[in-house]
Amino acid sequence: MTRVVSYNILAGGYSLREKGAKRTEQLLKIIRSADPDIVGLPEALNPIKFEGLTVVEEMAQALGMQLIEGGQTGSNRDYRTALMTRLPILSVKNHVRPGVLTRPLLEVCVEERSGQQLTIFVIHLAASFNRRWAGNHIRMREVREILNILAPFRAEGKPHILMGDFNTLAPKDDFTASALLKYVMRLDTRRKNIALQDGHPHLDSVVPRRLRFLNPVFRAVGQSDLLCKLFDLAAYFYAPRGPIRLLKEHYIDCFRYLHPHEQGFTCPAAAPAGRIDYVFADPTLIGRLEMCHVMVEGEDGFLGEHASDHLAMAAEFGLLVAPGVPSTPADNAISRT
Numbered sequence: 001m002t003r004v005v006s007y008n009i010l011a012g013g014y015s016l017r018e019k020g021a022k023r024t025e026q027l028l029k030i031i032r033s034a035d036p037d038i039v040g041l042p043e044a045l046n047p048i049k050f051e052g053l054t055v056v057e058e059m060a061q062a063l064g065m066q067l068i069e070g071g072q073t074g075s076n077r078d079y080r081t082a083l084m085t086r087l088p089i090l091s092v093k094n095h096v097r098p099g100v101l102t103r104p105l106l107e108v109c110v111e112e113r114s115g116q117q118l119t120i121f122v123i124h125l126a127a128s129f130n131r132r133w134a135g136n137h138i139r140m141r142e143v144r145e146i147l148n149i150l151a152p153f154r155a156e157g158k159p160h161i162l163m164g165d166f167n168t169l170a171p172k173d174d175f176t177a178s179a180l181l182k183y184v185m186r187l188d189t190r191r192k193n194i195a196l197q198d199g200h201p202h203l204d205s206v207v208p209r210r211l212r213f214l215n216p217v218f219r220a221v222g223q224s225d226l227l228c229k230l231f232d233l234a235a236y237f238y239a240p241r242g243p244i245r246l247l248k249e250h251y252i253d254c255f256r257y258l259h260p261h262e263q264g265f266t267c268p269a270a271a272p273a274g275r276i277d278y279v280f281a282d283p284t285l286i287g288r289l290e291m292c293h294v295m296v297e298g299e300d301g302f303l304g305e306h307a308s309d310h311l312a313m314a315a316e317f318g319l320l321v322a323p324g325v326p327s328t329p330a331d332n333a334i335s336r337t
Helices: 024-034 055-063 133-156 177-191 209-221 225-238 242-247 254-258 283-288
Strands: 002-006 038-045 066-069 080-085 089-095 105-111 117-124 160-165 277-281 289-295 312-317
Touching: 002 024, 002 117, 002 160, 002 277, 024 055, 024 289, 024 312, 038 055, 038 117, 038 160, 055 066, 055 080, 066 089, 080 105, 080 117, 105 133, 117 133, 133 160, 133 242, 177 225, 209 225, 254 277, 254 289, 254 312, 277 283, 277 312, 283 289
Parallel strands: 002 038, 117 160
Antiparallel strands: 002 312, 038 080, 066 080, 089 105, 105 117, 160 277, 289 312
């Protein structure tokens, strides 16, 4: 079987509020517990240059894996993607689309133990939450381009997986926006007006400029259970979901396929509010899908919230299609609704 993990490790595994302290060991406790063959890292390489090996280089060495770095982003403030694997690498390609993809789409083809070829794509879609629906339009543009890049794989029936941090919700998924709001406000309190691009959200990063006069109101929401419920209800209907709806026209959302009624929240790890990290499989792989779950904890019960602001997503694919595979449940089928 082949085990894959998608894991946003936050700022390349560095704690910038702690003078660049590395979280290598904490992250390894999470990753090792899955015993993965492939690890996709949407936020792997920090644009700030630190001395010595990077966190991902240290992790790759500790895990006995090869490290493939994603392409340059064109901005000195963006984090780059990467992938680690213990499987033989057959090819690597970075799909750079200036002005279309915020970060290049990383493509890595590996050879599974059965001799089959499997191609992994790792992406980190734009956040731009404070740009309201403009942020959603950016992600929609990115997803359309990704679907164009992956079109030949679909046409030729080549097994492939798309995973990473998509910064958006899936249709019908729950969203506890009040938990996210409380989390951001706690970070703002600890931030103390320090201008630090540390990967963590802050209130101005999620509230559009023209609505920032409402920040005192948002702070009041977290102090009232009733206001939290109303805020959650409004946010559920307001939150854009188009990018995932578009992807599900062509791909299987592995977690939702196996867990039609579980929340599966992945972010923020310390106060899970929504699911924005995904493993998508092309339909040729669905008969091989055996497991997909959110990694709340790692080795020795180590909590994921102490390693990153995202929880990792793990999936496992058998090497051969098992006989008598049940048909896709109606709620999880690829649809155009």
